[in-house]
Amino acid sequence: MIRAGLAAALICTSASAADMPAPKSGLEYVSPETRALQADDFANPGMLWVSGGADLWRAATGTSGKSCQSCHGDAKQSMRGVAARYPLYEPKTKRPIDLQVRINQCRTERQGAKGLGFESEELLSLGAYVAHQSRGLPVKPPQDERLTPFIKNGEKLYFQRMGQIDISCAACHNAHAGQRLSGNLIPQAHPTGYPIYRLEWQxxxxxxxxxxGCMSAVRAEPFAYGAAEMVDLELYLMSRAAGLPIETPGVRP
Amino acid sequence: MAARIMVNAPASAAKGEVIEIKTMIAHKMETGHRMGTMGQIIPRDIIHRFECRYDGALVFAADLFPAVSANPFITFTTVATKSGKISFKWIDDKGKSSTSSVKIKVT
Structure with a gap:
């Protein structure tokens, strides 16, 4: 699986892949205690969001009176593998769309309900429930050339210095992965466990x-939730993580 | 959304067996020591009491304090005595009590 991931990463990002070691999940950089927390479904606090999401999946909402289940059926089958391939290309907006925005699109366009706010308990729960169905499956970005310019832009942002501290994502996560930043191990920045439960966030x-969080830490003005740059970054990070298994809900310090 | 609770206990056990019970509830556990954006104190709102009853009898209880993290995870053991209901109750500072229960078969 790791070899397949590397091969995919080489195709997508020939320039940057050379200075990256074999892709490793952030889970390998956390303490054994945190790893144990993630491994036990009854101790993993992220499962609270997954179970909340399961209730929302079945709850009818909006003017259509439909639930997610009314159209998609059992999420265990219909949503399996979905989180492993997002973000996808959305022809309507001619841009990539991530899972959160897709959930809201379904709500507003098909259910006749209000879109859910970014970081709201409901959107995180539905997102966690949907992504949880792909747990264990390798990240498999779609081979869609319409996405290429957006992946390229995400890559550019990843290597772009920003903020008062004037460093890029790559300056830590490529050049110093596995080393320490004020006591914490720097992971390779593979987004395989999202939505994650962070002990720091509670x-x-x-x-x-x-x-x-990272952008504030380098004293840059963070991109807004849902900004085009954010989705491009997500897209690039997922292309870079190809082959690593989805872990949702991940637990990190 | 309704209170999100996770309980894990064995569905069956032998009489006299020590069983492990794991519980978790979603709660922000606001300490009362933090300040809001305007510098005002955010009032304390924590779960201060947890109780577990086995067939009506109190077998485990805990008093919780502001140092306990959000979404408290409480795990403990008890002895399987007879078939019946094991019920759980969490009470927070706003007086809200959340409950859950599981059935156990003892042979």
Missing amino acids: SAGSLQRRLR
Whole structure:
């Protein structure tokens, strides 16, 4: 699986793949205690969001009176593998769309319900429930050439210095993965467990929240939730993580 | 959304067996020590009491304090005595009590 991931990464990012070691999940950089927490479904706090999401999946909402289940059926089958391939290309907007926005699109366009706010308990729960159905499956970005310019833009952002501290994502996560930053091990930045439960947050959160955290840390103005740059970054990170298994709900310090 | 609770206990056990029970509830466990954006104290709201009853009899209870993290995970053991209901109750500072229960068959 790791070899397949590397091969895919080489195809997508020939320039940057050379300085990256074999892809490793962030899970390999956390303490044994945190790993044990993630491994036990009855101790993993992220499962609270997954179980909340299961209830929301079955709950009718909006003017259509339909639930997610009314159209998609049993998520265990219909949603299996979905999180492993998102973000996808959305012809309507001619842009990539991530899972959170897709869930909201379903709500507003098909269920006749209100879109859910970014980082709201409901959106995180539905996102966690959907992504959980892909747990164990390798990240498999779609081979869609319409996505190429957006992956390229995400890659550019990843290597772009930003903020008062003037460093890029790559300056830590490519050049110094496995080394320490104020006591914490720097992971390779593979987004395989989102939405994750972070002990620091005392809550589940999205990849965009995590990215904003890093941007604040380098004293840059973080991109807004749902911004085009955010989705391009998500897209690039997923292409880079190809082959690694989905872990949702991940647990991280 | 309704209170999100996870309980894990064996569905069956032998009489006299020590069983492990794991419980978790989603709760923000606001300490009362934090300040909001305007500098005002955010009032304390924690789960301060957890109780477990086995067929009505209290077998485990805990008083919780502000140092306990959000989404408290409480795990403990008890002895399987007879078939019946094991019920759980969490009470927070706002007086809200959340409950859950599981059935156990003892042979």
